[in-house]
Amino acid sequence: MPHMNAAYNLARWLTRNEDDAQDVVQEAYLRAFKFFEGFHGPDARAWLLTTVRNTCYTWLEQNRRNRSATPFDEEIHTGEEDAMNPSSLALKSGDVKIVRESLEELPDEFREVIVLRDLEELSYKQIAAVIKAPLGTVMSRLARARERLKRILCSRLKEKF
Amino acid sequence: MDCTHAQSLLDTYVDQELDPVRHLEMQEHLQGCAGCAQNYSDRQMIHQSLKTESLYFKAPRGMENRIQRSLRQAARAEAPSRRWFSGDWFKIAAPLAVAALVVLMIVPYFAGPSPDEVLGQEVVASHIRSLMVDHLADVASTDEHTVKPWFNGKLDFSPPVVDPAKEGFPLIGGRLDYLNNRSVAALIYQRDKHLINVFVWPATDRPITEARKKQQGYNVIRWTGSGMNFWVVSDLEASQLAKFAELLKSSLRAS
Numbered sequence: 001m002p003h004m005n006a007a008y009n010l011a012r013w014l015t016r017n018e019d020d021a022q023d024v025v026q027e028a029y030l031r032a033f034k035f036f037e038g039f040h041g042p043d044a045r046a047w048l049l050t051t052v053r054n055t056c057y058t059w060l061e062q063n064r065r066n067r068s069a070t071p072f073d074e075e076i077h078t079g080e081e082d083a084m085n086p087s088s089l090a091l092k093s094g095d096v097k098i099v100r101e102s103l104e105e106l107p108d109e110f111r112e113v114i115v116l117r118d119l120e121e122l123s124y125k126q127i128a129a130v131i132k133a134p135l136g137t138v139m140s141r142l143a144r145a146r147e148r149l150k151r152i153l154c155s156r157l158k159e160k161f
Numbered sequence: 162m163d164c165t166h167a168q169s170l171l172d173t174y175v176d177q178e179l180d181p182v183r184h185l186e187m188q189e190h191l192q193g194c195a196g197c198a199q200n201y202s203d204r205q206m207i208h209q210s211l212k213t214e215s216l217y218f219k220a221p222r223g224m225e226n227r228i229q230r231s232l233r234q235a236a237r238a239e240a241p242s243r244r245w246f247s248g249d250w251f252k253i254a255a256p257l258a259v260a261a262l263v264v265l266m267i268v269p270y271f272a273g274p275s276p277d278e279v280l281g282q283e284v285v286a287s288h289i290r291s292l293m294v295d296h297l298a299d300v301a302s303t304d305e306h307t308v309k310p311w312f313n314g315k316l317d318f319s320p321p322v323v324d325p326a327k328e329g330f331p332l333i334g335g336r337l338d339y340l341n342n343r344s345v346a347a348l349i350y351q352r353d354k355h356l357i358n359v360f361v362w363p364a365t366d367r368p369i370t371e372a373r374k375k376q377q378g379y380n381v382i383r384w385t386g387s388g389m390n391f392w393v394v395s396d397l398e399a400s401q402l403a404k405f406a407e408l409l410k411s412s413l414r415a416s
Contacts, residue, residue: 001225008220022221026228033232091210099210117176118211124178143172150203 001029003045006120007052013115014056016104020063028055046126053112053130060108091153102152110145117142162190167197175204277369277383280392283340284383285376288358288394291336291347297356298334298349308335312346320346320361321387323412330357330405340392350405357395357405364390373403382406387413 007028012021028051091099103111116122116130128138167190173179174187191198274282291297300311309322315337324332330350338347338360345362368385375381380402382393391409395402 001228004220004225004228005217008224009218012218018221021218022224022227025220025224026231029228029232030235033235091206095210096213096215099213100216103211103216114211118208119217124173124176139173139178140169142176143169146172146204146207150207153207 003048006045007048009119010049010052010112010115011056013103013111013119014053014108015059020059024055024059025052027059028052031055043126043129045120046122046130049116049120049122050130050132057108091157095157098153098156102149102156105152106145106149109141110148113138113142114145114149162186164190164194164197167191167194168200171197171200171204175201175208277372280341280369281374281376281381281383284358284360284392284394285379285381287338287340287347287360288379289377291338291349291358292356297336299336301334303332303334305332308332308348311335312337316344316346318346318363320348321389321413322348323409325350325405325408325412328404328408330408352395352397352401352405355395355397355401357393357397357402359409360392360394361389364388373399375399384410386410 004025007025008021011024011028012018015021015024028048031054032048032051103114106114112131113127116127117124122130124135124138128135131138133141167187170179170183170187174184177184179187191201300308302308302311303324303326305322305324309319312320312335320335322332322335326332330352332348333351333356334349336347336349338345340360341362343362345360348359348361350357350359364385369383369390371384373380373382379394379396380399382391382402384391384406391406393402393406393409395405397405
């Protein structure tokens with residue numbers, strides 16, 4: 001099966017749960033099969049990831065109603081006042097757990113762009129197609145996502161020592 | 162490039178998605194600005210830390226088989242409804258159907274206008290010409306008994322001339338005209354300020370399909386009756402012109 005790892009990786013990061021990720025991927029492949037049997041376009045991976053992402057959000061909507069999740073509001077997350085005053089980041093190779101937890105802590109909208117860019121290595125253009133947003137939004141959202149990830153990492157590293 | 166600008170482009174720079182010019186500007190700025198350079202190295206560190214293999218979730222064993230099984234099931238369930246759209250015959254028939262559709266859509270354009278349409282254009286052109294130059298009528302008379310004999314010796318037929326003046330369509334004259342490769346009679350009537358041209362010639366070859374049309378803003382009514390072809394053209398409103406045509410027909414039938 002093509003792109004199964006990519007599909008699972010994205011689903012796993014978005015659902016943050018192994019079993020749910022498997023269900024979502026299966027559902028996504030069924031959807032992909034139904035709506036576009038034998039899609040062999042030049043960008044099959046980005047196309048499949050779009051389907052996985054949509055399936056994830058449908059799934060999250062259905063399963064998150066009872067959990068008190070704060071709705072995403074870009075305005076709230078724009079406070080990057082200390083962006084210009086860098087606190088140097090000292091990550092060591094043994095800090096994988098901290099990186100993973102920090103990434104999981106990010107809001108979905110930030111987490112997905114980091115996963116699509118840094119893990120799946122999609123181009124900005126592909127990401128724009130997957131999340132159905134203009135290129136400029138991809139750029140600014142990635143910047144905010146990484147800034148936020150950096151702050152979470154910093155505070156977690158401080159806690160550690 | 163100032164720091165605020167550099168800051169906003171930092172991630173795009175790290176991802177190597179900047180255009181070449183901005184990329185170079187950014188490079189220069191990072192060489193001369195310690196603060197931004199620090200941010201840049203942080204970004205790189207984050208990028209490196211995310212590149213670790215243990216952050217990439219590989220599909221668990223068994224998942225692929227499970228999904229393949231469910232896909233096969235779905236395929237079986239959908240098979241009957243899909244049969245029409247799959248298989249070899251469809252691969253041949255679909256392009257043929259598309260080709261046939263294209264031909265059907267294109268053919269009318271190549272076939273050109275029908276003889277009646279061509280004649281219709283001629284009639285309208287003739288009507289317009291009669292209004293443009295000072296040559297509306299060769300014989301200006303409101304008397305049908307003056308107009309009808311005037312055509313004697315000028316045409317190889319005697320056009321039927323009536324005068325429905327009582328109904329508000331007075332005859333104002335007659336003219337020789339040339340249509341459909343022959344000399345024809347043109348009778349001019351008037352309704353208020355609207356002029357009506359009635360072209361008449363013997364229906365020798367084929368009868369015209371009766372029709373009411375709008376052409377270049379003019380209303381055209383045509384029919385064959387009493388052995389003659391009639392083409393009525395005017396800028397008069399369609400229902401009024403239809404009324405006039407009916408008057409002509411009924412008085413011709415009576416005469």
